[in-house]
Amino acid sequence: MEKSAFVKVFGDSPMVRLLDFLLAERGLYDYSLTAIAENSNVSWATLHLIFPKLEKIGIVKKTRTISRAKMFMINEKNPLVQDLIKIRNKISDYFIKKELERQSKRISIKV
DSSP states (O other): OOOOHHHHHHOSOHHHHHHHHHHHTTTTOOEEHHHHHHHHTOOHHHHHHHHHHHHHTTSEEEEEEETTEEEEEEOTTSHHHHHHHHHHHHHHHHHHHHHHHHHHHHHHHHO
16 A cells, blocks of 8 residues: 555654654544554554554544544644644645656657
């Protein structure tokens, strides 16, 4: 699986993968801790070490409980999350621009 631009810039660590997944899925769905661990490629044990910190500072929020599963999503109202969204968008724009420039050079060389 190819790494996202966010992970390429900030490094392939559990925290970065976790934030990348939550930012990419923001506003779409809420997820159980099991689904978050699986989708972000973070081990269950590591998730349980770092997730409470994110919850404590308001990066993630509990949305509901289904049976015994607590559901979570990123807290878009948190100012830190708003800044992370802006940074993630700028990183994506940068890599898109670089790829378009690369493709443009390839096309002009072939002509």
